Amino acid sequence: MTRAIEGWFTVEADGTHLIGTRCASCGTIAFPPRAGFCPNPACPGESMEETRLSRRGRIWSYTVARYPPPAPFVVAEPYTPVTLAAVELEREGIVVLGQVKDLAPEELEVGMEVELTCGPLADGPLVWMWGRAS
Numbered sequence: 001m002t003r004a005i006e007g008w009f010t011v012e013a014d015g016t017h018l019i020g021t022r023c024a025s026c027g028t029i030a031f032p033p034r035a036g037f038c039p040n041p042a043c044p045g046e047s048m049e050e051t052r053l054s055r056r057g058r059i060w061s062y063t064v065a066r067y068p069p070p071a072p073f074v075v076a077e078p079y080t081p082v083t084l085a086a087v088e089l090e091r092e093g094i095v096v097l098g099q100v101k102d103l104a105p106e107e108l109e110v111g112m113e114v115e116l117t118c119g120p121l122a123d124g125p126l127v128w129m130w131g132r133a134s
């Protein structure tokens, strides 16, 4: 299946993994992955190593997009509201946005644990999503 974006996530037998980078000098984690410079302004590091990020985290905030976003966003017809969650990763503490899969907005609450999964966007390509923690 076509990926919505290459190099930011991988889907394997044990599940979906986000791919970030870790600075070899100071250990700062970045997502999406970066090359060439460290996002920490106090660090001159230029060597970023690819690293897999936590597959679990807790909802930091969430929203339901009840109206279709403007182009170039590709909207499925009829438009189905999309739930988006900002999730603080278990180990890294950084917040990663993603669509919510198989969880109704009424089921969500800030602080709730979720787990990384994947699913197709409205126009088909596969992307990471946040789902129910197993």
Ligand SMILES: [Zn+2]
Binding pocket: 023, 024, 025, 026, 027, 028, 038, 039, 040, 043, 044, 045
């Ligand atoms: Zn650094």
